[in-house]
Amino acid sequence: MPYLLFGCGCRLMPPFFFPPRLVRMIRPASTLLLALGLLVGGPAYAQQPAAPAPVKKTDQPEKPRKLTRREKKEMQRQAALEAAKSQQQSQLTEKDRELSAAYFVDGVKFMLLEDYPKAQERLLKAYQLDPNNAAINYKIAENNLLIGNLKDAANFAQAAVRLDGKNPYYYLILAQIYASQKQYSEAAQVYTKLIQDVPDSKSYLFNLAELYLAQGKLTDALGAFEQAEKEFGPMDEVSFKKQQIYLKQNNLDKALLEGEALISANPDEVRYVLAQAEMYAANNRLPDAIRVAQQALRKEPDNPQAHMILADAYRQQGNATESEKQIKQAFESPALSIDQKVRILVDYLKQLPNPAVQHTALELADITTRVHPKEAKAYSVAGDVQLLSEQKPKARENYLRALHLDNSHYKIWQQVVLIDAELAQSDSLLRHTDQALELFPNQASFWFYNGVGHMFAKQPQKAVRSFEQGKKLTSTDPELAAQFDTQLGDAYHELKEFDKSDAAYEAALTFDANNAQALNNYSYYLSLRGKNLPRAKEMAGKLVKLFPENDTYLDTYAWVLYQLKDYSGARQYLEKAVRTSKDGTVLEHYGDVLYQLGDAPAAVERWQQAKKAGGTSALLDRKIKDRKLYE
Structure with a gap:
């Protein structure tokens, strides 16, 4: 039978998916003074580039390199932009500059107070006075993003990047705006330009890789991860990502090599060993799966996931005895959660009544209730197994234990009442239907079986009262009324x-x-x-x-x-x-x-x-x- 195996890989959250509140956290309250300084302290750069490194002196000056056509075009564009900025700055009076700065600070303040309409009003006034200020364009883009005006947000963010191509925050907000509209290709282009143009920005290779994954561009994502590893060295989570990419590309050998590298680099991390064993098992390399799972058990003898992997591998090999032994050992561990055990038992339920699996299913159900005595769902699923195995009194007992822990489940009450009726036990049927009707007075089925209980007890007058009351609740169900x-x-x-x-x-x-x-x-x-x-x-x-x-x-x-x-x-x-x-x-x-x-x-x-x-x-x-x- 199929066992449920649970992977131990982790997922890197894409850094570009900032929720709105996190966007605001990029600029804490203390940035009001910084923002003012940016506006009045010269050209509008939110982040000044690092000072150039000193030129190394040599005996003979180096021969100037001939510029490419692309480089010449970029220099001309930058020169024109600087000229326009200088002209605009020269046209700004000191009074206009101070007024623009005041509007800007007010706008940032209202953003922090989440009064976005007032923030927009102040920031646009600042922009009217100083449209070539990158910081102002950036904050207007951010405010538009927060109010959901993505088109304007993109336009102002593009302007911020154009005006100051060295500030990573301007690129980040532009990428975020694109990503929020699922324009992953455009967002990837922004990250690519950021990494190319802004010093010390190689960390954004991870964001770029995630964007490629979102587009299904596996080869590009793999390239970005590999470039990141060259910059920062091997990282466990990146190796997991690369494994997933290799598997999607049906490149099992490379995925396994990544796994072996993880195990070698982290000899005490059992999760990497288990992930490798699961990979072998999922690709029908059962002897390797058994070998690696046993390796995990040598490190953690009670690890339930290792036992589950072995149980599945032995089952596929036809070794039913060893498979049953391993799955029981897994169930004995509290570390295998009650939800995992329930899912596995549901797989058994789908096969019942089947003598080949019934004994094992009953034993696993008993282990589950013993290991998780305070979990209602443990008794509920055990009752299901016993009911399908024709052990109705035991099933009813476990259902009642489940209801003792949590009496809010209508379906469990229904199972108890049905068993009472099938066993023709009028006392139990009347007691349990009375209890159920206190919780579910508008459920016709409980009135029905309450009446049946009175008929069993030879109390026809009480039965009539219950049947008549229940029938009133069947106006939309003529079959039940019959x-x-x-x-x-x-x-x-x-x-x-x-x-x-x-x-x-x-x-x-x-x-x-x-x-x-x-x-x-x-x-x-x-x-x-x-x-x-x-x-x-x-x-x-x-x-x-x-x-x-x-x-x-x-x-x-x-x-x-x-x-x-x-x-x-x-x-x-x-x-x-x-x-x-x-x-x-x-x-x-x-x-x-x-x-x-x-x-x-x-x-x-x-x-x-x-x-x-x-x-x-x-x-x-x-x-x-x-x-x-x-x-």
Whole structure:
């Protein structure tokens, strides 16, 4: 059977997916003064580049390198931009510069207070005075991102990057804006430019790799991770990512090599050993899976995941004994969570009733309740296993334990009540339906079984009250209403309220003309009363056509024929019924028919058999004693 194996790999959260509140945290409150300094302290750069390294002196000056066409074009663009900025700065009066700075600081303050409309108003006023200030463009982009205006956010972020190509924060917010719109290709281009143009920004290779993964560009993601490893050295989480990429590329050998490298670099980390064992098992390399899982057990003898891997591998090899041993050892560990155990037991439930797995399923269910005695779901799933294994009393016991820990589960109450009804234990059925109705007073099914419990206890008046109450809740379920009518027919008959009984049966048959219980009981009770016998014969005749081998229905039809004085016909059906039935009523009826046909010795013999079987009429002893029929 399939066991559920659980991987131990971790997922790197993509750093570019900042929630809105985290965006604001990029700039704490203390940045108000910094922002002011950026605005009034010269050209609008939010982050000044590092000072150039000193030129190394040599005996002869180096010959200038000829610039490429692309480099010349970029220099011309930068020169034009600087000229425009210088012109704009020169046009700004000192008063305008101070006013722009004041608006900017106010805008940042309102952003921190989450008053984004006021922040937008102040920042745009700052922008009108100083549109080429990268910091102002950046904050307007951030504010637009926070209010969901992504188009404007992208435009201002692009401007910030264009105005100051050395500040990583400007690239980051632009990439975030693209990523939030699932424009991963554009976001990747931004990260690529950031890594190329901004010093000390190689750490963003991880963001770039995640973006490539989001697009399904596995080769590009792999390249980004490998470039990051060249910069920062091997990293465990990166190795896991590379493993996943190799597996998606069906390159098992490289994935396994990454795993072996992880194990070598982290000899005390069992999770890496387990991940390697799972990889072998998932690719049907069972001897290797067993070897590596056993290696994990040498480090942690009670590790449940290692036992699960071994159980699955041995099962696939056909070694059922060893597989069962390993899975039991896994279940004995509290480290294997109750949810994992429930999932595994659900796999067994799908195979029950199957003698090949039933014993193991029952043992695992017992272990689960023993190891997790305070988990309602442990007892619930154990009850399910036992119910499907035909161990109904034990199943009910575990369901009740589950309800003791958590009584809010309707379906568990339903299982308890159904078992009570199947076992015909009226005391338990009444107690449990009363408890269930306190919690679920609008559930018709509990009123139904409460009425059944009263019928078992020979309390028809109470049964009628429960059935009538439950029927009120079935306005949208005519099938369930018909079941209530059938039970009401029985209950009213016991109360000798025959008109109500007949009406209830007729209502049930109006919905379903083949309702077996209604057809049988209604026709039989009519025959006992000697009322409307043609209708009784019609219903009982339909029943034996539908179920020609059912001894109860054969007896009902025979008794209707008996009341119609068709003794030969009654004998024909009773002879067929007694071939399989040992019911006292059926045997007594057969004796009555034989007596009517003139065979008194045979009739007495059948009456005597009926007495041994039990469940007969009060007249049976007189019939036997006097060797004659009494009715």
